[in-house]
Amino acid sequence: MKKSVLQQARATYQPKLPVALTGCVKVVEGEPTQSVADQEEIKALFPNTYGLPVIKFEKDAVSRQYEPFNVGVILSGGQAPGGHNVISGLFDGIKKINSECRLYGFLMGPGGFVNHDYMELTAEIIDDYRNTGGFDIIGSGRTKLENKEQFDKGLEILRKLNIKALVIIGGDDSNTNAAVLAEYYKKIDAGVQVIGCPKTIDGDLKNEVIETSFGFDTATKVYSELVGNIQRDCNSAKKYWHFIKLMGRSASHIALECALQTQPNICIVSEEVEAKRMTLNDVVDYIAGIVAARAAKGNNFGTVLIPEGLIEFIPAMKSLIAQLNDELSDKKKSQFDGIAREDLRAAIAKVLTPENAATYNSLPEKVALQLSLDRDPHGNVQVSLIETEKLLSELVDRRLAEMKKAGKYDGKFSAQHHFFGYEGRCADPSNFDADYCYALGFNAASLVNAGLTGYMSSVRNLTAEAAQWTAGGIPITMMMNMEVRNGENKPVIQKALVELDGAPFLHFAKNREEWAMNTCYMYPGPIQYFGPSAVCDQPSKTLALEQSK
Numbered sequence: 001m002k003k004s005v006l007q008q009a010r011a012t013y014q015p016k017l018p019v020a021l022t023g024c025v026k027v028v029e030g031e032p033t034q035s036v037a038d039q040e041e042i043k044a045l046f047p048n049t050y051g052l053p054v055i056k057f058e059k060d061a062v063s064r065q066y067e068p069f070n071v072g073v074i075l076s077g078g079q080a081p082g083g084h085n086v087i088s089g090l091f092d093g094i095k096k097i098n099s100e101c102r103l104y105g106f107l108m109g110p111g112g113f114v115n116h117d118y119m120e121l122t123a124e125i126i127d128d129y130r131n132t133g134g135f136d137i138i139g140s141g142r143t144k145l146e147n148k149e150q151f152d153k154g155l156e157i158l159r160k161l162n163i164k165a166l167v168i169i170g171g172d173d174s175n176t177n178a179a180v181l182a183e184y185y186k187k188i189d190a191g192v193q194v195i196g197c198p199k200t201i202d203g204d205l206k207n208e209v210i211e212t213s214f215g216f217d218t219a220t221k222v223y224s225e226l227v228g229n230i231q232r233d234c235n236s237a238k239k240y241w242h243f244i245k246l247m248g249r250s251a252s253h254i255a256l257e258c259a260l261q262t263q264p265n266i267c268i269v270s271e272e273v274e275a276k277r278m279t280l281n282d283v284v285d286y287i288a289g290i291v292a293a294r295a296a297k298g299n300n301f302g303t304v305l306i307p308e309g310l311i312e313f314i315p316a317m318k319s320l321i322a323q324l325n326d327e328l329s330d331k332k333k334s335q336f337d338g339i340a341r342e343d344l345r346a347a348i349a350k351v352l353t354p355e356n357a358a359t360y361n362s363l364p365e366k367v368a369l370q371l372s373l374d375r376d377p378h379g380n381v382q383v384s385l386i387e388t389e390k391l392l393s394e395l396v397d398r399r400l401a402e403m404k405k406a407g408k409y410d411g412k413f414s415a416q417h418h419f420f421g422y423e424g425r426c427a428d429p430s431n432f433d434a435d436y437c438y439a440l441g442f443n444a445a446s447l448v449n450a451g452l453t454g455y456m457s458s459v460r461n462l463t464a465e466a467a468q469w470t471a472g473g474i475p476i477t478m479m480m481n482m483e484v485r486n487g488e489n490k491p492v493i494q495k496a497l498v499e500l501d502g503a504p505f506l507h508f509a510k511n512r513e514e515w516a517m518n519t520c521y522m523y524p525g526p527i528q529y530f531g532p533s534a535v536c537d538q539p540s541k542t543l544a545l546e547q548s549k
């Protein structure tokens, strides 16, 4: 594989490990655990893996010999920087336990496990991918591992390859499925362990016991560099308002972290919009108000950060989308047969409730049509396709025109639009993610060696130096509660949304007025891999604020 100069230099980086993982590992069992809610239901669904203790690893004074074993690994869902280091850490971890251990990678996500597509990951292959971004070493996919047929089919290949444990690197859904698989294999006495690793740039797989998901740190550093660059351009030309949408399917952690790093004029936080029951008009008024106030001071420029998931957090939009999904479902959509495209919007508006019709009618033509026509394979409106950054700037433009007429605004408004998402998902991991991911993988090897199943690899105390990080395992059932998904009550890992009483949001809320009116832009610059620790090894602001007591 041909490598860039930076890649060649980066390949020699040796990720740091917590002291606990640097020798032979002693397993320390904590107290039995409970799920975060719905204890009786979760216990009944996971009779074999519920209530397990938290595991902490300590460095053992004595060294021991262990039998060799084989491990399988799957990358599941969206890419996140550091996945290759989880795999290289896992490889080094099992080889350290016994050099005869072998690692198999299932190709293109859980689908490769079910379809028996795999490759052995040798030292030569692993060395090519150390400290690199992407999931291309074995590929990833979004097949959901959720039924018995898939579990049984997977077991055939695990048996054939004599695999003792499967490590699933994924987000909240994939780890939920890892717990279900662990329970099933335990129930049928398959003799296969299942271990999860917390991945997602979205940052929404975190809780009391998992401090952050990997990839969030790097992705937000990449986006913050880009936002900073835009802000410098914006402050140089002083003629554009930049509307910047940031990835994150649901929670606003990415947008909030970028705001903390770059101090934009406006950042919308979906969780706040929902909590305050704001309408789309309220959001537009809020932005237009700041645009007008800045214009009054001669500043016809600025930046607005918008989380990708915003639309679904606006109660009125949520209700409109739910009704559109129903009225345009396979069962009912024939009511619009034969209606010309130009008349469709009016016809749809007629069947909506007055509130939903008002929201629908207030939308720009393009967005209303997108909501009416585009459907995903399940027949639902494709909310992620809505260009929220354009929707908001168009509505703000309209509102400013009204304000101008009323003599409440006298400025110029010219908008630019951006969407940052895929740009950050495969960046070379920051030192933080390179170290964290390597430690998560290395730690997973010890969880396997300890014979554990249904655990998530856990590395904590992450704002301290890597040597002081703690390592161990958390029973996945401990993070679960019951939620309605696709109309069914299911056990799932709780998704972490932005907490409005949490330190990161409070810090933002305390400063946002000042950032709105005065131009306080920060320019974080590109991720640094070499140089002083203060420049290279900083964790995210979210993590630092959450942990500053």
Ligand code: FBP
Binding pocket: 076, 077, 078, 079, 080, 171, 199, 200, 201, 202, 247, 248, 249, 250, 308, 384, 425
């Ligand atoms: P995961 O939750 O699987 O990590 O993926 C998160 C994410 O990157 C979201 O931020 C984004 O909305 C989505 O994936 C995009 O998915 P796709 O890669 O299928 O386009």
